[in-house]
Amino acid sequence: MAPCCDVGMHVTVVGGGLTGALAALYLASRGYVVDVYEARADPRHAAPAAAASPSALRDAALRKAADASRRSINLALSTRGLRALGRVGLAERALEMAVPMHGRVIHDKRGKLRLQPYGAAAHEVLYSVSRVGMNIMLLDELEQRRNVRLHFGCKCVALREDGSATFEKAAGGVVEVEAGRLLGCDGAFSAVRALMGRVTRLSVSLEYIDSGYKELAMPAGKDGKHAMPPHGLHIWSSGELMLIALPNNDGSFTCTLFGPFRTLESVRTAEEVLRFFETHFPDAVGLMPDLTSDYINNPIGALSTVRCSPWNFNQMLLLGDAAHGVVPFYGQGMNCGFEDCIELDDALEATGHDWAAALPIFAAERKQATDALADLALDNYIEMRDKTVDRLFLLKCRVHAVLHALLGSSYWQPSLHTAVSFTTMPYHVARSVCERQDRILARAALVGAGLVASAALWVARRPSLR
């Protein structure tokens, strides 16, 4: 990435999580002077340094750090995220710490496993990565840059129209930041968004769904290897419940149970937990030695969608979950936040780094895409839970795959999942392309059925003509 002409322009980035850290890296690569303020402590102090420890130990520590932050432990990195990391030269390093997942592994009640590959192409793979691991990689990279300063334990408590801001330091005292460009990358419960709402008319909606989640551990087997086939995203579904497991590179899996709050809350004692799992996910029970204590001790996480408008005000901009938090069922939260960084970079390049021009362009284009993703992510809960075991749905998938193989990806997307996970077409375009394909298929099926019926009628009537 070439630095932009006005090297030395300053940007304040609020939030040093995944999106904030990558956004800062993009800006630093363009020559901006960047200050990153993160409310939490440096995650690298919670986990041992990358080079010093064996991966198993490190992963355990990373999981602990993630637990402390009450955010999900691992995430599925896909094409959009990899492309965004690639532009700052980090795709390879991300892949080194990832476990590739080639498809869904569906568990049935008898413990039988069925692999549904994500696609035939080499790039149609999801990568299970550790959230904290990714974050540390980005922060380590930021720390190499001379034009970046990282400030941990600094909470944004005031924001003015000119972009000047006040941060309260966990250690005591405040930091005052002068007027200027500011990115709010501080997540779904963004303080920047709330403070921007005091200086401009910011419409915001934060909507919880009735389901929550509980994270549970499945350690490596006695041989240190994964207790189940590692290269897939494991899914168990049972009525309103869904259990998924993503592989970690220390041989463990991180399992997440999704279900209605009232159901998850109704299971309380160790006995109830065991009975519950033996009923719904019998083959998982034996692989999770700490199941009962995990279940009893881990909190139930909530899942919400955040929508807001406008994302930009003067020289301030919301990015990532702060602008468009989504439920996790498409595995796109991180990928979408990373893609924001590319799109913003493109808008800045296209306008010669004129922020007043670039921010509205970026926000208008991008909001269409993320609004679509928000809907898709909500819909995909149903699809993951119910449709991966639905024969008609699977048949439709096969027909799409055949058409894709015959026509090529320029003319036919094998599935919405593929278009979302393995292409970089905007989410709303992916949705409309696939909706159009579905309509074509439905019409073709109707015409086909009509032809069959006509033929049958013709055959049936022939004797009467004799």
Add this chain to the structure above:
Amino acid sequence: MAPCCDVGMHVTVVGGGLTGALAALYLASRGYVVDVYEARADPRHAAPAAAASPSALRDAALRKAADASRRSINLALSTRGLRALGRVGLAERALEMAVPMHGRVIHDKRGKLRLQPYGAAAHEVLYSVSRVGMNIMLLDELEQRRNVRLHFGCKCVALREDGSATFEKAAGGVVEVEAGRLLGCDGAFSAVRALMGRVTRLSVSLEYIDSGYKELAMPAGKDGKHAMPPHGLHIWSSGELMLIALPNNDGSFTCTLFGPFRTLESVRTAEEVLRFFETHFPDAVGLMPDLTSDYINNPIGALSTVRCSPWNFNQMLLLGDAAHGVVPFYGQGMNCGFEDCIELDDALEATGHDWAAALPIFAAERKQATDALADLALDNYIEMRDKTVDRLFLLKCRVHAVLHALLGSSYWQPSLHTAVSFTTMPYHVARSVCERQDRILARAALVGAGLVASAALWVARRPSLR
């Protein structure tokens, strides 16, 4: 109102505005011990005491106090609000300070006025009241109660799951409130709602519309009398703009100009203001001597809709705008907040003051009604602005009025406006009743048109039969 059995139970009310003060009065009347915490200063210190000053002076002071709070100066009290005030014996006193408005007074571009009466019945009148005047009346009444304590300049800054709360005093220091029942009546930008969102999954949406408003004064004429006919709600409409004027009882009117922000913001200099008003509202210009300075100095207010769910958590409840802020175009914000007090009182009485049982019942019933009102209020902007001058719309209104006169109000509502403003049927019921009536009328019109067409055809064909 009879005190409930458990006299002495405590409730904390956050917000001493219209809804908060009336809710506190209801609870006090049932025997609860009530502490009211209001973030602002006592409005009675900004305005002279009720009895001591002539009404003109008082109104001027009230307007100043309202200006300071940047909230609208006067409001239209209607049947629901009056009923709620009546239950605590305050309806008469409210009417004493009100100016009755018997209908809309539509101004056309040539300065011609046309009265559209709200209805034929005696109770079909809106009452223009001062917001601060109403607030002071309620606070004065609260102060008479021995089981009520008022605390001004106390801002709610923390709230815990058990209903315990922390208030920061404007004068310095904090007040800690013990666990217990708590009502959040602190308006559309409710601090209680934001703090409740930290202890429970509270879905919230705050949506601004593209239009804003500017308040402007029309003083009394030289004779001290109103400069326009006083007993109506004056409306001027011009494209996307709408100007309304509500009478005050000192001979003045308070005018509010509604329009898109970009339009209101584009008018800047004294010359531009005059040209703008002469183009759009020519007959109003001469009656507003301070028009240009008012326009230039007064801020543009924003208009938003607030929806959230759930309203209740443990022994806490959101009430009024904090739970369901609406845009002002149905004049129902205050009336709806007051009606909340009745509905809550009914739910408490029905459950023997079992708060755990009453709050979910109240919230579930009431949310349907207020969700409908939010939509109706948004729709009525269009109706007030465009349809009051639309002949077809007016014709439809006349047909409804005739059917109402023929069938009576049990069988036919003269209009949605009447059902909302002059009945106490729940807002969502009012809407569905009137939608049904519209469907019946549309079908009747279709059948009528069909009959006329058939008759015409029959007549036209007769000669050919000869």
